[in-house]
Amino acid sequence: MTAMEFIEGPVWYAASAIFVLGIAWRIAAIFMIGRARDLSVSRRSPIVGAAKAVLLHSVPHGGNLGRTVYHFVTGYLFHIGLFALLLFAAPHVAFINAGIVALPWPAMPHWAFIIAAEAAFAGLILLYVRRLTDPVTRQLSDVDDHVGVWLTFVAMLTGCLALQEAHAGLRMLHMLSVEALMIYFPFSRLTHAFTFLLARVNTGAALGRRGFTP
Amino acid sequence: MTSAASAIADAPARSINVQAAVDKFNALTNAHIASYLDACVHCGQCAQACHFHEVTRDPRRVPAMKLAPITKVYRRHKAPFAGLRRTLGLAPELSRKDLEEWEELIFDSCTMCGRCTVVCPMAIDIASVVALSRQAFVAAGLGPPDLLQAADNARDRGSPLGVTREVLKDRVEWLADEHETEIRLDKPKADVLLLISSIELMKYPRSVVAMAKLLNHAGVDWTLSSRGYESTNFGFLAGKPDVARTLIARITEAAEALGARTVIVPECGHAFGVLRWSGANILGRPLPYEVRHITEFLAQHKRDGRLRFKPIDTSMTYHDPCQISRRGGATADARYLLDGVASDFREMTPTGNYNWCCGGGGGVQALGRAAEVRHEVFRIKMRQVSETGAAMMVSACSNCRLTMDESKAALGWDGELESLVELLAVHLDDTASSAPRPAR
Numbered sequence: 001m002t003a004m005e006f007i008e009g010p011v012w013y014a015a016s017a018i019f020v021l022g023i024a025w026r027i028a029a030i031f032m033i034g035r036a037r038d039l040s041v042s043r044r045s046p047i048v049g050a051a052k053a054v055l056l057h058s059v060p061h062g063g064n065l066g067r068t069v070y071h072f073v074t075g076y077l078f079h080i081g082l083f084a085l086l087l088f089a090a091p092h093v094a095f096i097n098a099g100i101v102a103l104p105w106p107a108m109p110h111w112a113f114i115i116a117a118e119a120a121f122a123g124l125i126l127l128y129v130r131r132l133t134d135p136v137t138r139q140l141s142d143v144d145d146h147v148g149v150w151l152t153f154v155a156m157l158t159g160c161l162a163l164q165e166a167h168a169g170l171r172m173l174h175m176l177s178v179e180a181l182m183i184y185f186p187f188s189r190l191t192h193a194f195t196f197l198l199a200r201v202n203t204g205a206a207l208g209r210r211g212f213t214p
Numbered sequence: 215m216t217s218a219a220s221a222i223a224d225a226p227a228r229s230i231n232v233q234a235a236v237d238k239f240n241a242l243t244n245a246h247i248a249s250y251l252d253a254c255v256h257c258g259q260c261a262q263a264c265h266f267h268e269v270t271r272d273p274r275r276v277p278a279m280k281l282a283p284i285t286k287v288y289r290r291h292k293a294p295f296a297g298l299r300r301t302l303g304l305a306p307e308l309s310r311k312d313l314e315e316w317e318e319l320i321f322d323s324c325t326m327c328g329r330c331t332v333v334c335p336m337a338i339d340i341a342s343v344v345a346l347s348r349q350a351f352v353a354a355g356l357g358p359p360d361l362l363q364a365a366d367n368a369r370d371r372g373s374p375l376g377v378t379r380e381v382l383k384d385r386v387e388w389l390a391d392e393h394e395t396e397i398r399l400d401k402p403k404a405d406v407l408l409l410i411s412s413i414e415l416m417k418y419p420r421s422v423v424a425m426a427k428l429l430n431h432a433g434v435d436w437t438l439s440s441r442g443y444e445s446t447n448f449g450f451l452a453g454k455p456d457v458a459r460t461l462i463a464r465i466t467e468a469a470e471a472l473g474a475r476t477v478i479v480p481e482c483g484h485a486f487g488v489l490r491w492s493g494a495n496i497l498g499r500p501l502p503y504e505v506r507h508i509t510e511f512l513a514q515h516k517r518d519g520r521l522r523f524k525p526i527d528t529s530m531t532y533h534d535p536c537q538i539s540r541r542g543g544a545t546a547d548a549r550y551l552l553d554g555v556a557s558d559f560r561e562m563t564p565t566g567n568y569n570w571c572c573g574g575g576g577g578v579q580a581l582g583r584a585a586e587v588r589h590e591v592f593r594i595k596m597r598q599v600s601e602t603g604a605a606m607m608v609s610a611c612s613n614c615r616l617t618m619d620e621s622k623a624a625l626g627w628d629g630e631l632e633s634l635v636e637l638l639a640v641h642l643d644d645t646a647s648s649a650p651r652p653a654r
Contacts, residue, residue: 022295025294025295026252026294026295029293029294030245030248030249030252030294031245032245033243033244033245033248033292034244034245035244035245035246036244036495038495039494039495039498039499039500040490040491040492040493040494040495040501041494041500041501041504043543044543053337056337057334057335057336057337058335060333061332062332062333062564062567062568063563063564063568064262064263064332064333064568067259067262067263067333068259068262068333071257071259071335075257075335131256134258135273136258136261136267136273136276137256137257137258138273139273139274139276139279140256140258140276140278140279141256142256145255145256186295187295187298189254189255189256191252192252192253192254192255192336195249195252195253195336196253196335196336198249198252198253199249199250199252199253199336199337199338200336200337202245202246202249202250202339203250203331203337203338203339204337206246206339206342207328207331207339207541210491210541210542210543211542211543211544211545212539212540212541212542212543212545212567214328214331214332214337214339214540214541214567
């Protein structure tokens, strides 16, 4: 077995298992903590409140756009760019089609890859600059915040370097960095990619039933 | 160092039971709270919505910072992979130093107004986490002495300001005579139990008279009860759940004895929030009555045609108490009451559910050491009112009113502050007849 076969074989399957099972456990464990039923008489539907919170908190609202425009723009640049790369980059589509499931969509053209990569890098770098320079985010940040950013950055960077598939080593480096990210993911704050939904639904239901979804 | 931090640092050495705080944090962390602690990405956007950060620019006075003590306990004890983190030494235990350093943030720097939730991309309800955190700090033996004393006064003497049953009877008798208004106390049976806040009775007694006048005019079958009269719940604000339960039980027993179907909370935001939305949960059973804020109740009677008001020419704006509007769901009622009454009504920006807090909610009003920062917060309100050009600011919370009155005096602001019920009572259209309900 070559090094590449090992990285794309056993290591990949191990990283995937840790990623999937880790996230599943992280979410299940939160549900398993449980909570008592709210005995107050609701004014409005908690289900509507939950749905509203999921949608409302995807964009600045309540007159706060001006105050949060930096995070809004850079956050969306990064996340849209990253997901576009993840799901539509030609090597990813080929990899998923070959080993996981046949995707019902085509790969994006090269020019779209460039735009998505630029958006993702710009967003991530600008968010990180903010984390390092703003007194509030500097105060709030811990090791996990920095490790998560750097692992993501390295995975994206090695992905761009491996795009042309000119050197097997670059592809190996990208696979390794992605696997490191997948293994780290469930134990870190990166799980906000899933838990954001829980938090929004919980607040939307709890406060929406009072009559206003914040 | 802020005056609050200095006061804490200068306080005599206290015995701190860290384990008690850890146990309490663990006991109070339910699935909702866990989802919040797992979702925060430390983006710091909540700072943009917090009045304490707005006026101090202190990077510690940020809502997300207040999640730190409970998060530390959660990650070590209850979070997924907590055992792994402990084994690897990645989840240190909460320390005495943590509790000492966070006390000011949890008690003095949060009014639990919930404005940060609006701006949070994860929608984390930090106010509810702060309320729980206070219980853990108090279990450890911490908490501001004046806030804790207010809770003990409420438990032992009937009210945080010492309004005992005797004082209540004396004040009600005096007010009824002075204002020639019938103020019903201890009727044996009534449809409606009216509560008062001791802030009103002692500092703004006209507010009690105004409520009596409006309810009498609307033909409501109501009474005050010396068995349960205090609406404020300093047990909740001070992190003393046993006191919170006692105070809710008193109101409930009084309402049950009267056969009251409705309990009206007067102009007090947190009193409404605690009884309406947490009362049943604290008591452990559904409340056997409906809870209405006075603005909700009066708005209903205006809709029914039982209350009519004469127009007021003075230009005015309305300050939304956070626990009645943003966290209470009754934002529209005050405006409905003012509709057609305030001839020149002007909204602040932002307003309604997004309004800035007065700076004194969540028990912060009771903290002498927080006065300085409260006054700074009031500058936001001064600016907001000034931008409307309104001559008068009206509100429906005596705690907001007291906070703003004190800051107004401290800063020499010449704007006019008014209570909504007092304003309505003065402008009641006496020519319109009410249709009284049959007496029970």
